[in-house]
Amino acid sequence: QQQVKQSPQSLIVQKGGISIINCAYENTAFDYFPWYQQFPGKGPALLIAIRPDVSEKKEGRFTISFNKSAKQFSLHIMDSQPGDSATYFCAASRDNYGQNFVFGPGTRLSVLP
């Protein structure tokens, strides 16, 4: 019940295309859902996060869509660029229970020039 599932495992997109990564969770107590981007040799960097009281959040080219009833959320990267090539992790936590995130297994995104 603590697991967060993530798909696809890897994704190849042409420059200018839309990258979509999906996540699903089981624990309905989760109420904070961040996405992290990680480049080789670096720690994960927070991209965008959402709480269940909204269905969508947009920041620049990055959008999170959240479906509370289906217990699913997704990351959309519009106008994907080669510089977006990285591994993306979704995560979930219970907001007031500390920073103990449950991470998805990650999606390796490659954006072709």
Place this chain on the structure above:
Amino acid sequence: KAGVTQTPRYLIKTRGQQVTLSCSPISGHRSVSWYQQTPGQGLQFLFEYFSETQRNKGNFPGRFSGRQFSNSRSEMNVSTLELGDSALYLCASSQTASTEAFFGQGTRLTVV
């Protein structure tokens, strides 16, 4: 504003030894959490400290321990190292439990 600083960046240890890793959070952040990242298991939560108290603990054996000092700096210790402990150990800090978490670059531990 300086980010989360982890030292050392790389470590090579022998099986059976112990190791201590250090994390300096962003100034003003009081919560520090630790994660283990491996290719097989991904990112797994180790423990979290807030105001010098361990608030949460993941499913790791007692060989993994940590502490937090009054200046919010944190250390984690792994005793009796095993080959399977080879991983990237990441530290994240946040102001409180419900604010954004920022990760350091990690310490790459190799056990031989």
